[in-house]
Amino acid sequence: MGxxxxxxxxxxSECPFxxxxxxxxxxxxxxxxYRYLTTTVKWTDDAIYTTDDGTEVAxxxxxxxxLPKFFEHDLTPIFxxxxxxxxxxxxxxxxxxxxxxxxxxRLAEAEAAGDSIEAxxxxxxxxxxxxxxxxxxxxxxxLLDVPYIDxxxxxxxxxxxxxxxxxxxxxGSEDYDTLLFGAPSTLRELxxxxxxxxxxxxxxxxxxxxTYEQLVDVAMLCGTDFNEGISGIGPKxxxxxxxxxxxxxxxxxxxxxHIEFADRIRELFFDPPVTDDYxxxxxxxxxxxxARAYVTEEWEVDADEVERGFERIESAVVQTGLDRWS
DNA sequence: CGATAAAA
DNA sequence: TTTTATCGG
Numbered sequence: 001m002g003x004x005x006x007x008x009x010x011x012x013s014e015c016p017f018x019x020x021x022x023x024x025x026x027x028x029x030x031x032x033x034y035r036y037l038t039t040t041v042k043w044t045d046d047a048i049y050t051t052d053d054g055t056e057v058a059x060x061x062x063x064x065x066x067l068p069k070f071f072e073h074d075l076t077p078i079f080x081x082x083x084x085x086x087x088x089x090x091x092x093x094x095x096x097x098x099x100x101x102x103x104x105x106r107l108a109e110a111e112a113a114g115d116s117i118e119a120x121x122x123x124x125x126x127x128x129x130x131x132x133x134x135x136x137x138x139x140x141x142x143l144l145d146v147p148y149i150d151x152x153x154x155x156x157x158x159x160x161x162x163x164x165x166x167x168x169x170x171x172g173s174e175d176y177d178t179l180l181f182g183a184p185s186t187l188r189e190l191x192x193x194x195x196x197x198x199x200x201x202x203x204x205x206x207x208x209x210x211t212y213e214q215l216v217d218v219a220m221l222c223g224t225d226f227n228e229g230i231s232g233i234g235p236k237x238x239x240x241x242x243x244x245x246x247x248x249x250x251x252x253x254x255x256x257x258h259i260e261f262a263d264r265i266r267e268l269f270f271d272p273p274v275t276d277d278y279x280x281x282x283x284x285x286x287x288x289x290x291a292r293a294y295v296t297e298e299w300e301v302d303a304d305e306v307e308r309g310f311e312r313i314e315s316a317v318v319q320t321g322l323d324r325w326s
Numbered sequence: 327c328g329a330t331a332a333a334a
Numbered sequence: 335t336t337t338t339a340t341c342g343g
Binding site: 174 | 327328329
């Protein structure tokens with residue numbers, strides 16, 4: 001169950017920063033923030049990441065600490081936010097896994113209620129990023145002059161689309177299902193210590209001698225965010241069966257299995273809602289003083305927690321500024 | 327979540 | 335090979 005099956009199919013390679021300097025990266029903002037909030041915050045003092053009135057501001061620290069990596073390697077990030085309604089919940093840390101398990105249910109519920117499958121999809125993947133987190137992140141990005149856009153639905157799908165049409169050289173996400181959205185090149189572990197990991201679509205398809213559509217079908221047999229998958233089928237037999245029978249429905253028919261809403265889940269990957277209504281701006285001119293003030297004064301974040309990050313951003317910007325003159 | 331060991 | 339369980343940063 002889940003995405004680890006996809007990992008074993010994906011063509012992965014280590015990707016030194018030197019190879020990607022100057023690139024544009026469409027970052028799945030949701031994924032990026034969520035990851036930060038569930039890792040860093042979880043293992044550290046709550047007090048540092050919360051204001052007096054209990055508002056979560058860990059995202060601000062995350063942005064300040066995460067962005068230097070981009071600037072230092074001359075990468076232009078474009079943060080892509082999820083569109084649609086945002087569910088507001090302060091509960092926090094309800095595991096994504098639970099949501100995945102509920103996804104099918106919600107899908108069924110939505111169907112019963114006559115809702116569009118779109119609504120189900122959004123709710124199935126709406127994680128608890130509070131309104132404050134969304135807003136303050138945007139505010140801070142704006143002050144730092146880091147471009148961001150709003151996706152009509154899935155940020156991941158939008159990022160994949162931008163990658164596909166060449167507006168972004170890479171998608172930045174930890175999730176493997178960017179492959180299923182057709183992203184040619186995804187960078188993982190962009191903010192961790194070592195080198196990023198490059199995940200490429202075409203080599204993945206070549207390796208298994210399947211088409212993109214077949215890859216999605218294999219994934220659906222194994223299980224995706226939106227369906228459970230067929231018990232007893234993992235990545236290996238998935239590929240074997242799809243190759244044997246051509247596509248998902250061939251396999252299902254041959255085995256007498258059924259995946260609810262299979263055709264529509266497929267379409268979700270093949271043709272998700274995306275927009276062309278955005279602009280690519282690669283000149284980044286952060287207002288560091290304003291950003292500092294915003295984080296430490298307006299949101300009362302301990303200056304010690306972010307100073308290092310700001311310094312790194314500052315020197316990186318100076319650096320690239322010099323580069324432009326030479 | 328990811329990596330891994332062990333069971334089915 | 336797949337599934338289930340467990341652990342660690």
